[in-house]
Amino acid sequence: MSVTSWLTSKVKNWQIRREMGYPYEESRPEKQIAYVFDINKCIACQTCTVACKTTWTSGKGQEIMFWNNVETKPYGGYPIKWDLNILKSLDGQSWDKEGKYNGKTVFEAAPPGERVLGWLPEEEDYSYPNIGEDECAGIVEKGAFFSGIHKAWMFYLARICNHCTYPACLAACPRKAIYKRKEDGIVLIDQSRCRGYRECVRACPYKRTFFNLVTRISEKCIGCYPLIEKGEQPRCVQTCIGKIRLQGFLSKPDSPQKDNPLDFLVYVKKVALPLYPQFGLEPNVYYIPPIHVPKEFLYQMFGPGVDKAIETYKGAKDDKELLGAFLLFGSTDKIIRSFKVEGDYALGFNDKGEMIAKVPFKEPVYIRPYFDKKVGTYRHNIP
Amino acid sequence: MIKRLSLLLLLVGLFLINPHCANVEQNQNIIKSVKVKEVPFKDVRSSIWKKAPVTRINVIPQNMTLPSLQTPTIQYINVRSLHNDNWIAFLLEWEDKTRDAVVDVNKFTDQVAVQLPLDPKSLPAFMMGNKGGRVHIIHWKAIWQDDIEKGYRDVQTLHPNYWVDLYFFSEPMIYAEGEFPLQPTTVDYFITPEALNYIPGAYARNPISIFHRTQPVEEAIAEGFGTFTTQPKQNAIGWGRWEKGVWKVIIAKQIVSDDPNDAPVPEKTYIAFAAWNGSDKNVGARKHYAPWVELVVER
Ligand code: SF4
Ligand code: SF4
Numbered sequence: 001m002s003v004t005s006w007l008t009s010k011v012k013n014w015q016i017r018r019e020m021g022y023p024y025e026e027s028r029p030e031k032q033i034a035y036v037f038d039i040n041k042c043i044a045c046q047t048c049t050v051a052c053k054t055t056w057t058s059g060k061g062q063e064i065m066f067w068n069n070v071e072t073k074p075y076g077g078y079p080i081k082w083d084l085n086i087l088k089s090l091d092g093q094s095w096d097k098e099g100k101y102n103g104k105t106v107f108e109a110a111p112p113g114e115r116v117l118g119w120l121p122e123e124e125d126y127s128y129p130n131i132g133e134d135e136c137a138g139i140v141e142k143g144a145f146f147s148g149i150h151k152a153w154m155f156y157l158a159r160i161c162n163h164c165t166y167p168a169c170l171a172a173c174p175r176k177a178i179y180k181r182k183e184d185g186i187v188l189i190d191q192s193r194c195r196g197y198r199e200c201v202r203a204c205p206y207k208r209t210f211f212n213l214v215t216r217i218s219e220k221c222i223g224c225y226p227l228i229e230k231g232e233q234p235r236c237v238q239t240c241i242g243k244i245r246l247q248g249f250l251s252k253p254d255s256p257q258k259d260n261p262l263d264f265l266v267y268v269k270k271v272a273l274p275l276y277p278q279f280g281l282e283p284n285v286y287y288i289p290p291i292h293v294p295k296e297f298l299y300q301m302f303g304p305g306v307d308k309a310i311e312t313y314k315g316a317k318d319d320k321e322l323l324g325a326f327l328l329f330g331s332t333d334k335i336i337r338s339f340k341v342e343g344d345y346a347l348g349f350n351d352k353g354e355m356i357a358k359v360p361f362k363e364p365v366y367i368r369p370y371f372d373k374k375v376g377t378y379r380h381n382i383p
Numbered sequence: 384m385i386k387r388l389s390l391l392l393l394l395v396g397l398f399l400i401n402p403h404c405a406n407v408e409q410n411q412n413i414i415k416s417v418k419v420k421e422v423p424f425k426d427v428r429s430s431i432w433k434k435a436p437v438t439r440i441n442v443i444p445q446n447m448t449l450p451s452l453q454t455p456t457i458q459y460i461n462v463r464s465l466h467n468d469n470w471i472a473f474l475l476e477w478e479d480k481t482r483d484a485v486v487d488v489n490k491f492t493d494q495v496a497v498q499l500p501l502d503p504k505s506l507p508a509f510m511m512g513n514k515g516g517r518v519h520i521i522h523w524k525a526i527w528q529d530d531i532e533k534g535y536r537d538v539q540t541l542h543p544n545y546w547v548d549l550y551f552f553s554e555p556m557i558y559a560e561g562e563f564p565l566q567p568t569t570v571d572y573f574i575t576p577e578a579l580n581y582i583p584g585a586y587a588r589n590p591i592s593i594f595h596r597t598q599p600v601e602e603a604i605a606e607g608f609g610t611f612t613t614q615p616k617q618n619a620i621g622w623g624r625w626e627k628g629v630w631k632v633i634i635a636k637q638i639v640s641d642d643p644n645d646a647p648v649p650e651k652t653y654i655a656f657a658a659w660n661g662s663d664k665n666v667g668a669r670k671h672y673a674p675w676v677e678l679v680v681e682r
Contacts, residue, residue, distance in 0.1 A: 006449055058551050059581025060573060061538060113451040120664070123487045123542075174450070174668050175609045191587035195611070197667035199450065201488060211488045213538050214570060215584025215592035216526075 006115065007107055011166060014253040015277035015303070016101035021108055023115070023171050029185035031249035033163050033223050034262050034284040035237065036272040038329065040291060040313070041244040044070050044133070044156040048236035048245075052160075055235050056222070061214025064126040067221035068236045070158045074297065075132030078159075079125035082207040086279070087300070089117060093278045099304045105280025106168055106205055115172045116203035126210075155290040158244070160236060161208040161221035162275065162283030163187050169220070172203030184249065185284070186223040194218055205279045231350060232333050243330025248337065250284060259338040261325045261348070262286075269322055271312045273302035288313055323361065332357040414438045414473075414654060416464035416680045422472045423465075425622040427631035432474050435463035440656055442671035447510055448608050452669045456660045460495070460673070466680060471648050472635035473497055475656070482625040483661025484525035485541055491666045492526040493625075494659040495632050499646035499678075501604075509655045509674035511605045518655075519646035520603045520611065521634050523621045525661065527599035535570055535594050552577035570594045599623060600634060604644045608668075614644045638680075654678045 007021030052068035069078045077083060086106070087093075093103040109117040136152040144150035163180075167187050170178040177193035178200060180186070189200070189209065194217040200209040201218060209220040224234035232238070237245040248262040256267035265272045265286070272286035289298050291310050298306040316322045324346035328336055334356040336348035348357030371378055415436055423429035441459045444452035461476040475495050483493045498520045500506055507516025526536055538545050553572045570582070571594070579585055584592030590601060590613040600621035602614040618640060623632035638648040646652070653675040659665035 057581075059578075059583075060547075060550050060553075060570060061582065063538060063545055063547060113446075113449065113453045115449045120489050122489045126488070172450075174448070175611070191583045192589050194584075194589065194591070195667065196486070196591050198488065199667065211486075212584060213487060213541065215582055215589065216486055217584045217589055217591050219583060 006110075012253075013105075013166065013280060013282050015274050015282050016105070016280060017099050018101060020105050020166075020280050022166050023107075027180075027182075028165065028252050029180065029182050031183075031251070032165065032185035032284055033228065034248060034250035034266065034286065035160070036246045036262065036265050036286045036288065036329075037158055038244045038272075038288040038326070039155055039157065040288060041242045041329075042070065042156040042158055043242045044072065045241045046070055047239050047241045048158060049129075051235040051239040052221075055224070057219075059214075061212040062210075062219070063213075064123070065210045065212070065219065066129055067208070067210070067219075068158070068160045069129055070156050071129075071131075072133045072135060073155050073157050073293075074137045075135045076130070076157075077132070078129040079121040079207050080128060080131060081125070082121070082205075083276070085119050086117070086205045087276075089119070090278070093300070095278075095304045101278050101280075101303075103278055105278070106203075107166075107171065107280055115174075115199070116168045118168070118172070118202040118205065120198065120202045121207060149292075153290075153293050155293055157287075158236075159206065159208070159275075160285060161187065161223070162206060162281065162285045163221075163223055164284060165282035166280065168203040168205060168279070168281055169200035169209050172199040173197075174199060181225075184223075184225070184228060186225050186228065187220070188222055188225075189218055189220055191215075191217065191219070205276065205281070206283070228335070231335050233335055237330075238333045240330055246329045246336070248335055257338070259340060261328060261336055261339045264321075264325055264339075269312055269325075270305055271309050271316075271322070273305045273309055276301060277303045320361075324359075327359040327361065328357055331359045413677045413679055414440075414462055414464055416466045416471055416678065418681055419465050419467060422467050422470055422635065424470075424472060424620060424633060424635055427474060427622070427624045427626075427633060431465065432463050435465050435474075438462045438676070440673045440676060442656060442658055442673045445510075445657075445668055445670045445672055448668055450668055452665065452671065454663075455671055456663045456665075457658050457671045460656055460658055462656070464678070466638060466648075468682075469638060470635050471638050471680065472633055473654075475630075475632045475634065475658075477630055477658055478628055479625070479630050479660055479662075480628050481662040482525065482630075484529045485536055486526055487541055489664070490541075491659070491661040491664050492524050493630060493661045494522065494524045494657075494665075494670075495630070495634075496520055496522040496657045497634050498655040498657070499648070500653055500675075501644075501646050503647070503649060503652040506653060506675060507606070510672065511608055511610065513607050515606065517604050517606045519644065520605055521600050521619045521621070521636060522603065523600045523623055523632050523634055525623065525625070525630075527596055527601075528621075528623045530596050531599055537570060550578070551581055602636075602645070614642065616642045616644070618642060618645070648678075648680060650680050650682065652678050652680075 009025045010019045011022045011026040048068050057065040106117040136154045138152045140152040177190045196217040209218050233247040237247045250262045256263040272288050274283045324341035327346040328348045337351045338349045344361045346359045350356045417435040423431050439459050444455040463474045498518045501517040507513050512518035602619045603611050605611045619636045621634045656673040658671045
């Protein structure tokens, strides 16, 4: 069977601004789970990683599994070289001036006999989740620390499953053991149906499905669906120390709702961009690109929207609505379905329209006496 | 002329010294099952097997669905069959230089499978059957053989130095012989529902995640690609040995069974084969196969 006959459907991928071949018909969920991660704020504390690990993957057979990981770019990667390997084999990733992708997706580039262009990591590739941590791309020249901006750069990339609109894991599974939920777009591996062929591990370019040594079948991030079903954001989002994450639902690309913070950041302001959109999966974790990293690196990683996203991000101080949306990151455990700015507050609402978050644009300042007579102690004031 | 003659002699010589060529049934399209008093279910070396003729079944790489197998590493399976009126057994032998009996992200196990039609009179598609045309599959894996003979192939089987402080809710909370942190080497400790929460395949009762197998084979029914379904009732048996680069695997089933998912074994039916080479990362559809071959059961 040839690849062209295998990709029976033409589906619309808004991130690459064109139709592409996919083995199943376009079937967007009622609402799509989506996340915005502000890379500029991540401190690589790995609280998200540990929260996920203790919640879901502390079992036997899951030792090397991190459904959430945070790696340092440019050198870090878990599993090792997950990105370099696929980038190397996907030829000619070019975009035209209108932002249309001219190269091939991982589906279109599948070699003979394969469903998807992919590769299978070795066990060892998972054994160094912190490789390259805090390593800069180059040496900081002597004295450059003091002279302002220097050329050395690095940034932290927090990664989870993208709950893709066109998942490669799902397309590659010959048993149809992987499914995408109609109600929220979460992509799951049916733990009773999987037979451990690892076609998904091979196919997912983000390497977000994992093989369990003890159960001998594959597992992946489940988007904390028990929390989602209760109207709460996932563990990695709730626990994020840097408040870099916001989870919500994305509307269909042709009907963005301006008051939905996810739609607002992704579709309206275009300040958050998909990771490697050229792979063709329409991933649903959107990143605000790091502002200090060479553009070429960012174009490759986030596509042609980088310049505009960074410009918009830098202008947030003068854009109250955008700033308001940013303030809602980490403001509540609940899922914010709509938001507005009222006076000096950003307000977040749940699906019933009840207010679940209220964040002031400026935190009030309290000055306390140096000596507290009531409890008989000295206090410092911390800005 | 002399050159040709010596080539011929060389070929004849090779034929004679290669044990897998000797005594091979000429007709590749028929497997005869010979009646014996006792079938050596667990003894691949038993001389009783010699009573059955060998049929050499050529296998080819799976090329009908994606993913497919591009390069074959197994050429043929030598098949013998015995029965005792109650059970029919097949001895399958094929060359495989490496014994692959563990799994890991990038490690795959050797496997072999036989397939019989539920209705031999209207033969379904030879590759996993077709809608309405069901097939009965009996599947043997090297890793299951080792699970049974050596104990469950665990994390520490592959990675003896994996060190974990604690597996949540594992029962009992093992602090093995004064050792801390603990290094459990068996999944038997994970029996509480809470602990099983962290072993999702077992929690979901996935037939792949069975820790206490009694047979190295699994029975399934299928009616087309991707429909392989483990039978609720498992009554087939199997046994395998790897000796000097050759796998010798016995797969046996009841001739008459009350399991409606089992294929009948009339005097004439059909059988198909599949084989996987673990070291070449064969798995699932990345396999070698042989289409239907006639199976004659001599009564
Ligand atoms: S918890 Fe937040 S800040 Fe910390 S590493 Fe994770 S994403 Fe970054
Ligand atoms: S990121 Fe990978 S595992 Fe997650 S849905 Fe996409 S293809 Fe599947």
